[in-house]
Amino acid sequence: MRLLRDALIWFAAIAAASALAFWLGGYATDVYRKMLIWVALALSYNFLFGIAGQVAFSHFAFAGVGAYAIVIFAHQLGLPFGLAFILALALSAALAFVVALPSTRLEGFYLALATLAFSQLVLVVISEGGDLTGGTGGIANYRLPHVFDVTISGPWYTVVLVLLVASTLWMLRRLDRSAFGRACRAIRDNAVAAAAMGIDVRRIKVLAFTLTSTLAGLAGIAYAYIDNVINPPVFGLENIFLLLFMIIVGGAGSHIGAIIGAVFLYLAPFVLEPIVGHGFMVVFGVLVVLTILFQPSGLAGLVNRWPARRAT
Amino acid sequence: MSAIPLVSISRLTKHFGGLTAVQDLTFDLHPGEILALIGPNGAGKTTTFNLVAGVFAPGEGSIALGGERIDGLPVHAIAARGLMRTFQHNMPFAGMSLTDNILVGCHTRCSDSLFDILIGRRRVRRRETAARLRAAELIKFVGLQDRIDDDVSALSFGEGRLLELARALAGEPRVILLDEPAAGLTQPEMTRLGAIIRDIAARGVAVLLIEHDMHFLLPLAHRVVVLNFGRKIAEGTPEAIVRDRQVIEAYLGEAVGDLAMRPASA
Numbered sequence: 147m148r149l150l151r152d153a154l155i156w157f158a159a160i161a162a163a164s165a166l167a168f169w170l171g172g173y174a175t176d177v178y179r180k181m182l183i184w185v186a187l188a189l190s191y192n193f194l195f196g197i198a199g200q201v202a203f204s205h206f207a208f209a210g211v212g213a214y215a216i217v218i219f220a221h222q223l224g225l226p227f228g229l230a231f232i233l234a235l236a237l238s239a240a241l242a243f244v245v246a247l248p249s250t251r252l253e254g255f256y257l258a259l260a261t262l263a264f265s266q267l268v269l270v271v272i273s274e275g276g277d278l279t280g281g282t283g284g285i286a287n288y289r290l291p292h293v294f295d296v297t298i299s300g301p302w303y304t305v306v307l308v309l310l311v312a313s314t315l316w317m318l319r320r321l322d323r324s325a326f327g328r329a330c331r332a333i334r335d336n337a338v339a340a341a342a343m344g345i346d347v348r349r350i351k352v353l354a355f356t357l358t359s360t361l362a363g364l365a366g367i368a369y370a371y372i373d374n375v376i377n378p379p380v381f382g383l384e385n386i387f388l389l390l391f392m393i394i395v396g397g398a399g400s401h402i403g404a405i406i407g408a409v410f411l412y413l414a415p416f417v418l419e420p421i422v423g424h425g426f427m428v429v430f431g432v433l434v435v436l437t438i439l440f441q442p443s444g445l446a447g448l449v450n451r452w453p454a455r456r457a458t
Numbered sequence: 459m460s461a462i463p464l465v466s467i468s469r470l471t472k473h474f475g476g477l478t479a480v481q482d483l484t485f486d487l488h489p490g491e492i493l494a495l496i497g498p499n500g501a502g503k504t505t506t507f508n509l510v511a512g513v514f515a516p517g518e519g520s521i522a523l524g525g526e527r528i529d530g531l532p533v534h535a536i537a538a539r540g541l542m543r544t545f546q547h548n549m550p551f552a553g554m555s556l557t558d559n560i561l562v563g564c565h566t567r568c569s570d571s572l573f574d575i576l577i578g579r580r581r582v583r584r585r586e587t588a589a590r591l592r593a594a595e596l597i598k599f600v601g602l603q604d605r606i607d608d609d610v611s612a613l614s615f616g617e618g619r620l621l622e623l624a625r626a627l628a629g630e631p632r633v634i635l636l637d638e639p640a641a642g643l644t645q646p647e648m649t650r651l652g653a654i655i656r657d658i659a660a661r662g663v664a665v666l667l668i669e670h671d672m673h674f675l676l677p678l679a680h681r682v683v684v685l686n687f688g689r690k691i692a693e694g695t696p697e698a699i700v701r702d703r704q705v706i707e708a709y710l711g712e713a714v715g716d717l718a719m720r721p722a723s724a
């Protein structure tokens with residue numbers, strides 16, 4: 147019975163989010179698609195930062211690796227799309243693993259520094275990559291090729307993004323509710339006690355980092371075909387801090403919080419910009435400080451306080 | 459009590475810089491036995507725990523668990539071999555529910571691959587169900603069932619000690635190390651703890667505990683090892699220990715020395 151109910155909820159949510167794609171106009175579609183990418187990134191970053199407790203700043207760098215890899219493999223090098231896709235995902239995973247091995251030895255501030263350095267490195271490589279990466283101008287004028295004679299375009303591509311978000315959420319929730327998820331949270335809360343309970347702290351940290359960074363790579367791949375343009379600034383540091391803000395405001399460690407935080411902070415500038423111009427980052431900063439001080443469980447914590455939720 | 463030791467500690471030595479925290483320490487621990495480690499503050503009791511649990515590698519000496527050398531193994535590997543511990547200071551997983559805290563203790567019993575978890579293999583689900591049943595049982599066993607929905611950070615100090623105990627038991631250990639489990643407990647909590655420890659040992663688990671409260675300890679422990687400045691100065695039954703001149707001088711003092719003559723309170 148619960149299984150059936152859950153399946154129905156998932157189906158209804160995916161159907162509704164997909165239906166929206168056919169209803170929205172051109173500009174709104176663009177906003178909606180990018181919002182979905184933010185949600186996908188927020189979900190995986192929430193697992194890394196909020197659940198596994200790793201203060202890493204490399205999430206957008208891995209999205210960049212995925213985006214650039216797919217475009218370079220499929221369009222600059224002209225590999226078949228299926229192969230290019232697998233290679234791009236494998237490259238994200240391999241690179242994530244290589245970065246995870248040394249950096250998961252580090253904690254807090256030092257992990258943040260190491261992953262920031264990696265982000266800068268990725269940025270330099272894609273900005274200075276010559277014809278292969280298109281330099282500071284990036285790469286444009288490519289389009290999603292036919293896969294098995296099917297062209298996915300228009301609202302159908304938005305549906306792909308909805309499915310990306312849904313599968314990311316499904317996967318991360320499932321892992322979160324397993325021994326693996328508990329191990330991640332235990333390490334976040336107290337690594338010494340976690341080890342004493344038989345948890346191989348390094349292994350779990352490397353797994354969590356590699357998995358979530360690979361999911362960032364996947365979101366990057368999907369991002370590459372939204373505008374059919376990729377360029378370096380998107381994968382820069384400003385966005386990683388925005389992603390962090392989304393997690394904190396939404397409620398670190400909560401999947402629903404990651405979604406709410408991403409939607410809220412992604413859409414807020416559309417309302418705020420006409421009023422405060424580029425000052426909205428300041429507003430976000432204040433919001434983050436207020437959240438940390440007065441509502442550490444974020445917007446998700448407010449939602450959970452509804453009496454109806456308590457009763458169930 | 460079996461004749462074959464479950465844990466064999468032999469000639470263990472640990473230096474911290476110029477300080478010798480544990481020196482030439484040898485003792486055995488048997489299945490079902492309650493062995494108490496006592497001694498003044500700084501005698502090296504916690505350090506001994508940390509050596510056995512793998513937090514520090516010993517400078518010299520060896521530790522065997524069930525005949526297998528475990529010194530030098532990482533902490534998690536030793537835990538996975540059935541050695542669980544509690545800490546002198548409570549170390550809850552503060553951001554997790556009471557039940558999840560205890561489920562973490564089951565980790566070694568349900569560490570499946572990510573792939574198995576994702577495809578929802580039956581073995582994964584079966585283990586998860588078993589772990590949850592066990593966690594619920596343990597919460598009742600230590601008497602925390604009324605706190606099940608509360609924040610772990612809202613637990614009293616004594617309840618926190620009981621949570622640590624339940625968490626360590628969740629892994630179905632062969633050996634359990636309890637670092638001052640009764641410290642900070644109320645009298646009723648202490649009585650309950652004593653019963654719990656006896657129960658654990660009766661199931662064949664080897665219990666090694668550090669404790670200062672002699673009234674709590676004497677009726678509970680089968681055997682006592684006394685440390686002073688990192689060295690073992692005495693080993694024997696509680697009755698023998700409280701009459702030992704060296705122990706009285708180093709630790710118990712004359713006033714406490716006649717403890718054994720008084721009726722036990724715990």
Ligand SMILES: Nc1ncnc2c1ncn2[C@@H]1O[C@H](COP(=O)(O)OP(=O)(O)O)[C@@H](O)[C@H]1O
Pocket residue numbers: 474477479497498499500501502503504505506
């Ligand atoms: N990690 C450490 N580094 C340096 N010295 C330590 C460390 N742990 C314990 N010590 C020292 O070793 C000695 C024994 O400490 P400990 O084992 O905690 O004593 P006990 O638990 O018997 O009170 C003390 O002098 C203590 O200061």
Ligand SMILES: [Mg+2]
Pocket residue numbers: 503504505546
């Ligand atoms: Mg101590």
